[in-house]
Amino acid sequence: MKYRWVSLVPLIAAIVLLALLPALVNNYWLRIATGALMWAGLACSWNMLGGYAGYINFGQSAFFGLGAYTSALLMGDPLSLPFFATIPAGIVVTAIFAIIIGAPTLRLRGAYFAIATWAFAEVLTQFVNVVDFTGGIGGLNLPPFLDERFFYFTMFAAAVLTYLVTWALFERSRFGLKVKALRDHEPAAEAMGINTALVKLQTFLLSAVTASVFGSIFAYWVTFINPKSVFGGDITDQMVVMVLLGGLGSLWGPAIGGVGLFVVNRLIWMNWGDTAFYIAILGAAIVLVVLFLPNGIVGLFAKRPARSGTVLDKAVNRLAGGEGGHS
Amino acid sequence: MSRTNLAVENDEIRSAGGYILTVHDLYRHFGGINAANGVNLNVGRREIAGLIGPNGSGKSTLFSLVAGTIKPDRGQIHFDGHEIAGMSPHRIARLGLARTFQIPAMFDNMTVTENLLAAAAQDHWQGAHERAADTLSLLKLEHVADNRASDLSGGQQKLLEFGRVIMRQASLILLDEVTAGVHPNIRKIMLEAIARLRERGISFLIIEHDMEMVRNVCDRIIVMDSGRVVASGSFNEIVRNSEVMQTYLGRPQ
Ligand SMILES: Nc1ncnc2c1ncn2[C@@H]1O[C@H](COP(=O)(O)OP(=O)(O)O)[C@@H](O)[C@H]1O
Numbered sequence: 001m002k003y004r005w006v007s008l009v010p011l012i013a014a015i016v017l018l019a020l021l022p023a024l025v026n027n028y029w030l031r032i033a034t035g036a037l038m039w040a041g042l043a044c045s046w047n048m049l050g051g052y053a054g055y056i057n058f059g060q061s062a063f064f065g066l067g068a069y070t071s072a073l074l075m076g077d078p079l080s081l082p083f084f085a086t087i088p089a090g091i092v093v094t095a096i097f098a099i100i101i102g103a104p105t106l107r108l109r110g111a112y113f114a115i116a117t118w119a120f121a122e123v124l125t126q127f128v129n130v131v132d133f134t135g136g137i138g139g140l141n142l143p144p145f146l147d148e149r150f151f152y153f154t155m156f157a158a159a160v161l162t163y164l165v166t167w168a169l170f171e172r173s174r175f176g177l178k179v180k181a182l183r184d185h186e187p188a189a190e191a192m193g194i195n196t197a198l199v200k201l202q203t204f205l206l207s208a209v210t211a212s213v214f215g216s217i218f219a220y221w222v223t224f225i226n227p228k229s230v231f232g233g234d235i236t237d238q239m240v241v242m243v244l245l246g247g248l249g250s251l252w253g254p255a256i257g258g259v260g261l262f263v264v265n266r267l268i269w270m271n272w273g274d275t276a277f278y279i280a281i282l283g284a285a286i287v288l289v290v291l292f293l294p295n296g297i298v299g300l301f302a303k304r305p306a307r308s309g310t311v312l313d314k315a316v317n318r319l320a321g322g323e324g325g326h327s
Numbered sequence: 328m329s330r331t332n333l334a335v336e337n338d339e340i341r342s343a344g345g346y347i348l349t350v351h352d353l354y355r356h357f358g359g360i361n362a363a364n365g366v367n368l369n370v371g372r373r374e375i376a377g378l379i380g381p382n383g384s385g386k387s388t389l390f391s392l393v394a395g396t397i398k399p400d401r402g403q404i405h406f407d408g409h410e411i412a413g414m415s416p417h418r419i420a421r422l423g424l425a426r427t428f429q430i431p432a433m434f435d436n437m438t439v440t441e442n443l444l445a446a447a448a449q450d451h452w453q454g455a456h457e458r459a460a461d462t463l464s465l466l467k468l469e470h471v472a473d474n475r476a477s478d479l480s481g482g483q484q485k486l487l488e489f490g491r492v493i494m495r496q497a498s499l500i501l502l503d504e505v506t507a508g509v510h511p512n513i514r515k516i517m518l519e520a521i522a523r524l525r526e527r528g529i530s531f532l533i534i535e536h537d538m539e540m541v542r543n544v545c546d547r548i549i550v551m552d553s554g555r556v557v558a559s560g561s562f563n564e565i566v567r568n569s570e571v572m573q574t575y576l577g578r579p580q
């Protein structure tokens with residue numbers, strides 16, 4: 001299957017350009033690039049389960065927040081662990097919660113999972129709001145480290161790793177075949193010997209811990225976090241819209257949607273400050289996708305774009321209570 | 328109804344030696360409908376058994392019960408030395424049972440080749456690419472190998488459904504109306520493929536409405552009505568049994 005290697009060419013070109021970026025732009029734009037990489041990575045993490053497996057997760061910000069808070073707590077008093085030691089800790093904490101949420105609900109119809117993830121994120125936010133050790137609503141400070149290049153390259157490495165893993169696992173391996181098979185027709189996937197409950201849980205785990213890694217880096221980067229800044233439901237909303245706009249279930253869609261919408265967000269912020277304009281754009285993007293672009297922006301470049309039984313159809317069927325991705 | 332040709336004597340079922348599949352007293356209801364109402368049947372090793380019966384008699388339900396897609400209320404299903412009633416479908420599949428779905432159950436967003444590979448991804452990955460290529464040529468689907476499954480014609484989807492079952496390397500294959508509504512050319516391709524698989528020692532249980540095909544392919548015919556097996560025998564025995572024929576032909580699909 002030679003044609004798939006073609007997707008490596010833009011990847012290599014993008015990596016080279018991005019590696020040179022700190023030499024080309026000032027700190028202001030470097031910060032924006034760092035944010036764009038983070039959102040590309042987060043969108044990709046949501047797409048692993050939402051796009052490749054067709055299971056909609058409305059609580060992905062919980063895992064971003066778990067990574068952020070684990071790093072903040074471990075880097076602060078009394079442990080003062082080095083930053084890179086806190087990333088694996090965040091992964092472990094996130095994985096435990098993902099198993100607790102995913103194992104029982106991923107066996108049920110997709111709507112239950114969607115509700116469970118949303119409720120989990122809400123409960124976790126309220127919990128962090130009220131308990132003492134997380135600093136409550138006041139949040140937590142991290143040891144300040146003001147090297148923009150460090151954060152740019154750390155985010156860059158995390159994003160490249162995320163896309164490489166996604167490509168290798170979901171586009172190139174038989175694991176990816178199993179995931180896509182269960183997305184498109186769960187009973188048929190089972191009939192092929194695929195343990196769909198297990199494969200879904202594995203995918204959910206990978207999706208959750210990826211968000212957690214970006215949460216860890218984000219917390220150290222911004223040096224201050226509170227429940228709203230890392231658990232907020234708007235973080236999940238943005239990931240969802242980025243993926244839908246870029247192309248659900250595709251490798252590059254989340255990168256296009258993530259970078260595109262984040263840059264638009266920053267441009268609006270620069271010109272008009274903190275307005276509701278960006279929210280309106282998110283809404284318009286959803287309408288656009290639902291009405292005209294079921295395959296997102298990447299669908300515009302497809303030779304034979306899908307018309308029926310699209311990935312979006314599969315995910316929506318699940319939410320509507322259809323069994324296993326088909327109505 | 329007379330049961331002259333009922334080949335499902337309990338003793339016979341319990342001594343399951345020669346059978347790859349034995350179903351004993353299987354029940355399953357949907358609301359007030361008894362879709363499986365005490366099903367007894369067996370399929371011998373290397374046998375091609377045809378399953379016929381009017382629409383709604385419970386044939387597809389029986390397949391789903393055997394494959395584990397739906398759970399029986401009670402009863403036993405013995406497959407190749409294992410009691411599989413109530414077992415999850417992926418475990419039953421891994422034991423060597425493969426089934427098609429009456430409505431093609433395509434992996435819509437995957438290509439034809441990927442659909443075939445997905446069928447082997449779990450437990451038959453060794454050499455899967457070569458076998459997928461062989462299957463494509465056996466079923467004459469090479470020209471659509473890279474098309475999305477949802478873009479195929481109905482007949483092609485039936486072929487792909489059949490192709491995925493071939494990829495499973497199963498010991499028993501359940502085919503649910505795979506030839507219904509397909510072009511005679513495609514039907515011929517399927518018949519040839521079934522003949523080849525049988526040479527490899529694979530057993531079949533085939534739901535089929537086309538009596539010509541039933542006569543040509545099946546060693547034995549099993550007749551279902553209202554969730555039960557009502558007769559079993561050779562094609563000629565079944566045709567001579569006028570009551571069975573009335574049951575079957577008197578209520579056309
Ligand atoms: N999932 C289901 N829910 C409710 N009723 C069902 C379901 N599956 C089958 N039935 C009913 O069970 C009976 C047997 O159906 P089926 O096994 O599809 O028959 P056949 O394949 O012989 O045409 C029918 O009355 C059908 O309506």
Ligand SMILES: [Mg+2]
Binds near residue numbers: 386387388429
């Ligand atoms: Mg049927």
